[in-house]
Amino acid sequence: MGKSANRYGTALLELGKREAGTERLQEAAAAYRAALKEGTRDRLPLDWAATQSNLGNALSALGERESGTERLEQAVVAFRAALEEQTRKRAPLDWARTQSNLDATLLTLGWRETGTARLNEAAAASGAAYRAALEERTRERLPLGWAQTQYNLGIALMVLGERESGTALLEEAVATFRATLQEATRERVPLDWAKAQNNLGVALELLSKRDGGTDQLQEAVAACRAALQEWTEERAPLGWAKHGKIWPKRLRIWAGARAGRRRQWSAQHPDHGPVKTPRAGNALETRFRTRNLGTVWPLPVQGDFRDIPQKVIARGADGLR
Structure with missing residues (x-):
């Protein structure tokens, strides 16, 4: 029973x-x-x-x-x-798996609180615990378990990196998510692959904000686009819905960075005259239409997205059809 x-x-x-x-x-x-x-x-x-x-x-x-x-x-x-x-001595692989899941849950609890003390504490503690777990869940012994722990470590590093001024932790988070994808491949675990691609995109976006570059933004969009290949409404409605909510922000940032590059070039080349910067809607629409994303998702205007004009959202959705 x-x-x-x-x-x-x-x-x-x-x-x-x-x-x-x-x-x-x-x-x-x-x-x-x-x-x-x-x-x-x-x-x-x-x-x-x-x-x-x-x-x-x-x-x-x-x-x-x-x-x-x-x-x-x-x-x-x-x-x-x-x-x-x-215990680690009695059942090392089970210990590593359960410890990893415990730390991931503590991180989620930290996110729910209004302050950051518990979140920072959980991220720091879980980072150390994940590294210890990787000593047992090695890539050779348990490749998918190793990938899961790498993924959880990447989340902890991203949380800590977002709260520090440098880029070292965010760069390590990006490297950790890329390592995850070496074993958590699309062929083996498509939904886990999509989840790792998504968070790789988030980490790259955070990194681009920190150093002011745009290469990471383009990589972030590519990673989010890759995730949507598996996070379809039919196969994974929850991931599809969650992922759709962050896309407007990703593309708005990309369009803003592109416009910023144009303005910077014009300032450095005054003899050439101003370079026309397309409206945000056009920039987003062009980006959408040059990508065959293969799916459409709702684009809600809420939270961080309230300042996005409705017509930009509408054009973006049209471009995905």
Whole structure:
């Protein structure tokens, strides 16, 4: 009964990750809790710990889709319970996986808080923990596990790098996401590949803001475009919806940087006369129409995107059709 419920929960968890709702994830959490009633810690300590870790994964996935922190806090409790049995000495690979998931959940919790103290603390602690986990989840022993931990390390480095004035941590984050993509290939794990491509684009954008260059912006757009090849509305509605929300910002920044280069060139070559800078809508429309993105997504004007004119959004969407 316990093992069957655990396997059932895992199947529901994988389905739930691909769907936009939370019903499957809630069912997965219930299945894991049922498994824990059968496979107790006293009888089967390592099996109990594995189920606790799986429960943590289901609760963490639920917490990411909800606005509160209750599910995330519950996930932290489950992961820490699992680690009481999954010690590094006793079960090094299980320890590395659960520790990595715990740190990722703590980072998400830090993001939810209004202050930055917990987020900075979680990022610093998780960065060290991920490096330790990589000593066990090596590329040779567990290539996809290694890629997952590399990805989580990249997130931690990006969080820390965004809050520091230099570029070293952001550059390391970019390198870490590129390393992830060496094993998390599109052929093997297409949705994880898309997720890594997306965050590579985010890190490149942050890096371009820091050093004022535009090469990284073009790479960022290319990475986001690559992710959309797998994050389609049919295959991954949740990733498709999330990814669509950051595209207006990516393209607005790219268009602004391009216009800035034109103005800078005109200032350096006064004898030539001013170079006409196209309106933002035209710049975005041209960029869209020269790229066959193969999908259309909603472009909401909210949060950071409220200052984008509606006609620019409309033109961008038209260019994607």
